[in-house]
Amino acid sequence: MLFHVRMDVNIPNDLPPAEATDIIAREKAYSQELQRSGKWRHIWRIAGAYANYSIFDVKDNAELHEILSGLPLFKFMHIEVTPLLRHPSSIRDDDS
Numbered sequence: 001m002l003f004h005v006r007m008d009v010n011i012p013n014d015l016p017p018a019e020a021t022d023i024i025a026r027e028k029a030y031s032q033e034l035q036r037s038g039k040w041r042h043i044w045r046i047a048g049a050y051a052n053y054s055i056f057d058v059k060d061n062a063e064l065h066e067i068l069s070g071l072p073l074f075k076f077m078h079i080e081v082t083p084l085l086r087h088p089s090s091i092r093d094d095d096s
């Protein structure tokens with residue numbers, strides 16, 4: 001199943017800088033491992049915001065929830081999820 005996900009990050013100003021640096025590094029490693037696995041298909045920065053649009057390709061809602069709630073930045077994020085399905089007018093022969 002494909003999902004469009006918007007993640008807005010809001011790291012509190014009073015978080016110690018070393019802790020913020022560590023969480024951001026772990027977030028990058030976590031994200032890149034999932035990208036290599038094919039489950040995190042796209043990640044795009046939203047211009048002008050500490051936010052991204054991502055596309056996930058996962059088995060079901062439960063797997064998406066497990067992935068998102070495992071994000072090191074999860075507690076500092078607002079996340080919006082939109083389930084996607086193939087459009088009947090799409091000319092692609094796959095869901096790429």
Ligand SMILES: O=C(O)CC1=CCC(=O)O1
Pocket residue numbers: 007009027028029031032050051052073
């Ligand atoms: O910087 C972001 O948009 C938050 C984020 C999600 C995965 C990642 O590497 O950074």
